[in-house]
Amino acid sequence: MVADLIKDRSSIRRMSGEIIPEEKINILFEAAGLAASAHNAQPWQFVYVLREDDGWNQFFECVVPANQRWAKDAGMLVVVASHQEFVIGDEVEKNPYAVFDVGAAVQNMALQASELGLALCVMGGCDKRNLRVATGLSSAYDIEVMIAVGAPEFKPSGRAQRKPVKEIAFRGRV
Amino acid sequence: MVADLIKDRSSIRRMSGEIIPEEKINILFEAAGLAASAHNAQPWQFVYVLREDDGWNQFFECVVPANQRWAKDAGMLVVVASHQEFVIGDEVEKNPYAVFDVGAAVQNMALQASELGLALCVMGGCDKRNLRVATGLSSAYDIEVMIAVGAPEFKPSGRAQRKPVKEIAFRGRV
Numbered sequence: 529m530v531a532d533l534i535k536d537r538s539s540i541r542r543m544s545g546e547i548i549p550e551e552k553i554n555i556l557f558e559a560a561g562l563a564a565s566a567h568n569a570q571p572w573q574f575v576y577v578l579r580e581d582d583g584w585n586q587f588f589e590c591v592v593p594a595n596q597r598w599a600k601d602a603g604m605l606v607v608v609a610s611h612q613e614f615v616i617g618d619e620v621e622k623n624p625y626a627v628f629d630v631g632a633a634v635q636n637m638a639l640q641a642s643e644l645g646l647a648l649c650v651m652g653g654c655d656k657r658n659l660r661v662a663t664g665l666s667s668a669y670d671i672e673v674m675i676a677v678g679a680p681e682f683k684p685s686g687r688a689q690r691k692p693v694k695e696i697a698f699r700g701r702v
Numbered sequence: 703m704v705a706d707l708i709k710d711r712s713s714i715r716r717m718s719g720e721i722i723p724e725e726k727i728n729i730l731f732e733a734a735g736l737a738a739s740a741h742n743a744q745p746w747q748f749v750y751v752l753r754e755d756d757g758w759n760q761f762f763e764c765v766v767p768a769n770q771r772w773a774k775d776a777g778m779l780v781v782v783a784s785h786q787e788f789v790i791g792d793e794v795e796k797n798p799y800a801v802f803d804v805g806a807a808v809q810n811m812a813l814q815a816s817e818l819g820l821a822l823c824v825m826g827g828c829d830k831r832n833l834r835v836a837t838g839l840s841s842a843y844d845i846e847v848m849i850a851v852g853a854p855e856f857k858p859s860g861r862a863q864r865k866p867v868k869e870i871a872f873r874g875r876v
Binding site for chain 1: 712728731803865873876
């Protein structure tokens, strides 16, 4: 049941430093790419390094210090970017749904990671300027977040508390 | 397996006009609310009408004509909004992750709908100005999209084609 997986997923930060098998990495990105998107533009772009890669340090140094403390034990760091343009008919336009759609793609990835027994945590704070240099992403892409993925060392028993449904969903009017 | 559910999910537009049971509606919003969010701000806000509600017409008229053709048979229309502020320490700041996090929440909802056998389709185009009046959402919330949910009349056999993983995920550099 996906409801169980959704409830079970949490942002796991404590990782063991183990390598993630390439096969699982592929499954994660495949899941991401299956999200819906406005005009099927698929605005998501992922640039990643594995901890054994030469580029690891350059990506890792773009993580904010508070997250570096635990992200050092990730197996993979992913830069998540959104393509800000899409083609409507013959026109290139600003895609106002890019960020929303990229968020949806990352949720697929998070649920897939959870089912694969991987730890995954989205990190908002990061040095976007240096990440742009490191990744080679053009200015047509906005860098949104980074993601740390790894083997969980420890799974917290609880999760951050959530608002009850009646505080997020309103019938008719807020 | 969530991979199967992710693959199986598609944006179903052909709906039967049937009512959606309240229990299922609750499950959908519960799933949405379990997404991760920056500083656990939970920036999602949903305002919905069911087809038997007085407010249905007001919401429905905010759907663009191209979508009205099929959304008329939805059981529920949802306005999806993102809270643009969050509290960091003692400061109220602009939340730069709100849209991303709301996209993630809606993906939970989409997968949950798929498993419940419901049709769900995100609609980008909508009359946001009139939706603001209809919903009563304050200016602290941006209206992102609408969602139509219903009983599927017909499930398309295919889906919009997706880019292969090698076109969306790059190791080291794009």
